[in-house]
Structure formats: C-alpha cells, structure tokens
Amino acid sequence: MALLEVQDLHTFYGSIEALRGLSFTVEEGEIVALLGSNGAGKTTTLRSISGLERPRSGAIRFLGRDISHMPAHRIVQLGLGHVPEGRRIFVNLSVEENLMLGGYLLRRTPREVQARRDEVFERLPRLLERRHQLAGTLSGGEQQMLAIGRALITRPRLLALDEPSMGLAPILVQSIFQIIAQIRKGGTAILLVEQNARQALRLADRGYVLETGSIVLADTAKALAENRRVQAAYLGGEPEVAL
Amino acid sequence: MSVFVQYLVNGLTIGSFYALVALGYTMIYGIIRLINFAHGDLFMVGAFAGWFVVGIAAGMHLPVAVQLLLALLIAMLAVGLLAMGIERVAYQPLLKASRLSILITALGVSLALENGAMIAFGAGFDTFPPNILPLSGFQFLGAQVGDVQLAMFVLSVVLMVGLYLFVQYTPVGTAMRALSFDQDAARLMGINVEGVVLITFLLGGSLAAASGVMMGLYYTQINFMMGFLMGLRAFTAAVLGGIGNIPGAMVGGLLIGVLQSLAAGYISSQWQDVIVFAVLILVLVFKPTGIFGERVVERM
Ligand SMILES: Nc1ncnc2c1ncn2[C@@H]1O[C@H](COP(=O)(O)OP(=O)(O)OP(=O)(O)O)[C@@H](O)[C@H]1O
Ligand SMILES: [Mg+2]
Numbered sequence: 001m002a003l004l005e006v007q008d009l010h011t012f013y014g015s016i017e018a019l020r021g022l023s024f025t026v027e028e029g030e031i032v033a034l035l036g037s038n039g040a041g042k043t044t045t046l047r048s049i050s051g052l053e054r055p056r057s058g059a060i061r062f063l064g065r066d067i068s069h070m071p072a073h074r075i076v077q078l079g080l081g082h083v084p085e086g087r088r089i090f091v092n093l094s095v096e097e098n099l100m101l102g103g104y105l106l107r108r109t110p111r112e113v114q115a116r117r118d119e120v121f122e123r124l125p126r127l128l129e130r131r132h133q134l135a136g137t138l139s140g141g142e143q144q145m146l147a148i149g150r151a152l153i154t155r156p157r158l159l160a161l162d163e164p165s166m167g168l169a170p171i172l173v174q175s176i177f178q179i180i181a182q183i184r185k186g187g188t189a190i191l192l193v194e195q196n197a198r199q200a201l202r203l204a205d206r207g208y209v210l211e212t213g214s215i216v217l218a219d220t221a222k223a224l225a226e227n228r229r230v231q232a233a234y235l236g237g238e239p240e241v242a243l
Numbered sequence: 244m245s246v247f248v249q250y251l252v253n254g255l256t257i258g259s260f261y262a263l264v265a266l267g268y269t270m271i272y273g274i275i276r277l278i279n280f281a282h283g284d285l286f287m288v289g290a291f292a293g294w295f296v297v298g299i300a301a302g303m304h305l306p307v308a309v310q311l312l313l314a315l316l317i318a319m320l321a322v323g324l325l326a327m328g329i330e331r332v333a334y335q336p337l338l339k340a341s342r343l344s345i346l347i348t349a350l351g352v353s354l355a356l357e358n359g360a361m362i363a364f365g366a367g368f369d370t371f372p373p374n375i376l377p378l379s380g381f382q383f384l385g386a387q388v389g390d391v392q393l394a395m396f397v398l399s400v401v402l403m404v405g406l407y408l409f410v411q412y413t414p415v416g417t418a419m420r421a422l423s424f425d426q427d428a429a430r431l432m433g434i435n436v437e438g439v440v441l442i443t444f445l446l447g448g449s450l451a452a453a454s455g456v457m458m459g460l461y462y463t464q465i466n467f468m469m470g471f472l473m474g475l476r477a478f479t480a481a482v483l484g485g486i487g488n489i490p491g492a493m494v495g496g497l498l499i500g501v502l503q504s505l506a507a508g509y510i511s512s513q514w515q516d517v518i519v520f521a522v523l524i525l526v527l528v529f530k531p532t533g534i535f536g537e538r539v540v541e542r543m
C-alpha cells in the first residue's frame with residue numbers, strides 16, 4: 001500500500017477546473033518530484049491533499065485512510081506536513097513562536113515540543129541564532145528554513161514542499177536541497193514541487209509532469225531527466241542553477 | 244485640580260467598562276475581520292443576566308458578596324456561551340461569503356438581541372436592589388473615590404491583563420495571533436481554526452458581560468437598548484487604539500472614558516457623545532490605523 005495515493009482528483013475554483021482527474025502515488029520514504037509550468041496545478045494539488053481546498057471528486061488516501069473530506073488540521077495530525085508556496089511563516093511572530101505553533105498539536109506536552117524544537121535548532125542552527133527575532137526580519141533562505149523547521153516539529157510521515165527554492169540565491173538553493181535530502185534520510189517521504197526541475201530530478205526517486213491539471217508523464221527521476229520532452233520544456237536552456 | 248482629578252477618576256471607571264467591550268470588538272475583528280455590531284448587545288445581555296442572578300440570589304438571602312460574585316460569573320459564562328452560539332449559527336456559515344453578508348447578519352443579530360431582551364424584560368428600566376453596593380470611599384488628591392469604583396477598576400484591569408497574558412503566552416492565544424495573520428498557514432500548523440474562533444467569541448462575550456454587570460451595578464439601571472450606545476463608544480475605543488490591537492483597545496477604552504467624563508464635566512453631558520464621535524471621525528481621517536495601529540492594523 002502506498003503512503004499517499006491520489007486517484008482521479010478533480011478540484012475547481014468556481015467554474016475553473018484546476019485539477020482534471022489527477023492520479024499519482026508516493027511510497028514510504030521516497031522523494032517524488034511534481035513538475036509543471038506556471039498554472040499547471042501543482043499548488044492546487046498540494047492544497048487539495050492537505051485539506052486547504054476541497055476536491056469536487058476523487059480519492060486521496062493517506063496511510064490507507066480517505067482524507068479527501070477531512071479538515072486540514074486533522075490531516076496534519078495524521079502526519080502529512082505541508083510547507084506552502086511563498087513560505088507563509090508568521091512574520092509578526094518570533095522565530096521561536098513560529099516553531100511552537102508547528103508543535104501546536106503537541107501543546108499538552110510542552111516538554112516534548114521543546115525537545116523537538118531543540119532538534120530543529122540542531123538541524124538548522126541559523127534559526128537558533130535568531131530565535132527571538134521576528135520572523136519577518138529573517139532573510140529569504142532563513143524564512144524557508146523556518147517554514148521547513150516548523151513543519152518538521154510534528155515529525156510528518158510525508159512532507160509536501162511547494163517550491164522551497166523559489167527566490168533564493170544559488171548557494172541557499174543548495175543548502176535547502178541538502179536539508180531535503182537529510183529529511184528523507186530521517187525516514188520522511190517527500191512530495192516536492194519545484195520550478196528548479198534539474199535539481200529536483202537529481203534529488204528525487206520518481207517524478208510526475210503536470211500540464212493543465214493532468215499528469216502527462218510519470219517515470220523515474222532519471223528517465224524523466226533524460227526525456228526529450230522534459231528537457232525541452234523544463235530543462236532546456238536552463239542554467240545549472242536557476243538564478 | 245481636585246475637580247479635574249474627580250473627572251479623571253470617574254472617566255477611568257467607565258473607561259474600563261468601555262475597554263472590556265472594546266477588547267471583544269478588536270479580537271473578533273482581528274481574527275475574522277468582522278465588525279461585530281451585536282457586540283454591544285452582548286454587553287446588554289450580560290447586564291440583564293447579572294441583574295437576574297442578583298434577583299434570585301437576593302431572594303435566597305445569600306450574602307451580598309456571594310450575590311455579586313455569582314452574578315458576575317454566571318453572566319460571563321452565559322454570555323460567553325451565547326456569543327459562541329451566535330458565531331456558530333450566524334457567522335460561521337458566512338465566513339467565506341462576501342464581507343457585506345456577514346456585516347448585515349451582525350446587524351440582524353443585534354436587532355434580535357435587543358428585541359429579544361425587550362420581550363423578556365420589558366421596554367422600561369430595571370434596577371438593581373438599592374444600596375446593594377457599599378457607598379464607602381476615600382479621598383485621593385482632593386477627589387472622592389468610591390471603594391466600589393476602585394474595585395471595579397481593579398477587576399477590569401485584572402481581566403484585561405489576564406486576557407493579554409492568555410493571548411501572548413498560551414498556545415491557543417498564539418494560535419489566535421497566528422490565524423489573525425494567515426488562516427491557511429494556521430490550519431497547516433494543525434490549528435482548528437473554527438474552534439479557535441469560537442474560543443475568541445467566548446472570551447469576547449464574557450468580557451462584555453463582565454462590563455455589563457459592572458456598569459449595571461454602577462449606574463443601577465439597565466435597559467434593553469443600553470448596548471447600542473455602548474457598542475458605538477467601544478467601537479470608537481477600538482478604532483482609536485487601532486482595531487485588531489489588544490493593548491490598543493484597553494488604552495482606547497480608558498481614553499474614551501476620560502474624554503467623555505471631561506467633556507461632560509467641563510462642557511456639558513449633552514455634548515459628551517458629540518465629542519467622543521468627533522474623535523472617531525478625526526482618528527479615521529488623520530490616523531485611520533489608530534494609536535497602536537502602525538502598519539499592522541490587520542493584526543492582533
Ligand atoms: N484561488 C484561485 N482562484 C481561481 N483560480 C485559481 C486560484 N488558484 C489557482 N487558480 C488557477 O488554477 C490553476 C492552477 O494553479 P496553481 O496555482 O495550482 O498552479 P501552479 O502549478 O502551482 O503554478 P505556479 O508554478 O505558478 O505556482 C491556474 O490556472 C490558476 O490560475
Ligand atoms: Mg504554485
């Protein structure tokens with residue numbers, strides 16, 4: 001049984017059909033890349049999975065349970081984390097408060113939250129230096145680390161990341177990808193949405209290509225990276241590291 | 244000088260009542276961007292609940308202190324639950340609809356509460372038992388300060404500080420601040436947004452009820468329309484402090500109380516509301532974000 005199994009998913013914004021019968025899976029412990037151009041429906045896919053959008057039809061099974069009608073906070077509780085597009089950290093709160101909110105579900109065991117917060121500080125020492133600062137004063141890379149750290153506190157089984165390298169300098173892109181690799185080593189499966197297709201396919205085990213709300217290609221990351229169509233559309237002319 | 248201090252003392256007393264109501268306005272605005280026009284009427288229902296409990300407790304010959312304590316606690320609980328019920332039934336289904344629908348619904352809830360109270364308690368004035376509160380007091384800088392005034396002021400401050408600490412230092416309070424900023428991100432933290440909104444109404448309703456009970460006792464008379472003017476003044480206080488801002492609502496309430504007291508004392512009590520609402524207009528024109536607003540007007 002797959003960790004996440006999405007079947008024939010349809011999601012609408014009013015009368016606009018953003019997802020048109022999407023199906024894919026993520027297995028335990030793997031990194032799956034979701035590629036596609038602007039407006040293809042990548043963000044909508046993640047928002048549907050995590051309960052922020054209500055799909056009109058289709059099934060989303062996580063750990064064998066249908067979560068397509070579950071409220072978002074219950075889905076987090078089941079172990080599905082989501083680092084949203086644009087990071088969406090609470091810029092009006094401190095770094096520490098952001099992390100504590102990541103542990104909101106564990107609020108009745110504050111010791112545990114503190115222990116896990118310290119784990120995140122260990123993994124992402126930059127955050128420790130800035131723990132009392134307002135999150136809004138962090139640099140873009142630090143904000144992304146905070147967004148990821150915040151989602152790690154619940155120790156998710158699956159972490160969905162929406163364009164984690166967006167807007168970051170090349171050196172920071174590298175460290176974000178390293179962090180993602182480490183998270184997977186810790187046993188968390190990853191669903192990775194990236195504009196930076198080359199990097200994403202280097203890191204991922206498998207990948208899907210999305211066009212106007214449907215999957216048009218599904219293969220191993222290696223095969224996708226060698227695929228002509230993918231090269232032309234997503235890798236062609238792209239520098240080694242997108243600037 | 245002593246006259247000025249007297250106006251100040253009286254102004255701070257009623258200002259603390261305004262501040263308690265203003266807090267509810269500001270918290271509810273902070274989390275769901277709703278100017279809850281029914282909030283002043285919750286204050287009125289609180290006053291009636293307190294009056295009702297005092298009537299029953301007095302009939303049972305309970306000591307006055309126990310009567311007052313019961314009135315306060317029962318009114319706060321009852322109105323807190325009423326506020327939750329209103330949110331669940333009238334507002335929650337409209338949170339994703341247009342801003343206007345929910346605003347008009349709030350007006351409807353306000354009318355329903357006012358007319359409901361009129362049917363239940365009549366259109367006239369009801370009075371708390373005379374002399375239920377001690378008339379003792381002391382001199383302070385030439386002004387006469389009632390023990391009751393002081394006790395009410397202290398109680399208001401305790402409630403306000405309690406609320407502030409709750410919002411600032413508990414996980415649920417932090418969740419309130421988070422969701423006032425970004426609801427979707429809050430959901431991704433595992434926050435049950437609907438639940439936290441209900442808790443906010445519970446808190447706002449109880450504070451309004453505490454204010455209603457104290458104001459009813461202070462002026463001894465209550466009426467089904469008393470929430471209307473209170474609502475406007477408390478709203479002014481919240482805007483003055485910067486709507487969505489909790490310390491702002493406290494300071495705004497106290498300022499409006501003092502302003503009103505000074506206006507009534509030095510000019511005429513008939514002019515007090517003209518002056519209070521002139522302040523609202525001036526704030527809206529020259530500093531729409533209020534005293535504490537800055538750019539974070541949309542935050543808590
Ligand atoms: N809130 C919304 N209301 C209406 N339409 C929307 C909304 N959000 C997205 N869409 C539309 O749904 C489609 C899919 O958008 P989505 O954001 O999922 O794409 P994406 O693949 O994440 O794009 P990008 O690479 O730009 O982030 C697009 O046509 C978009 O215009
Ligand atoms: Mg997107």
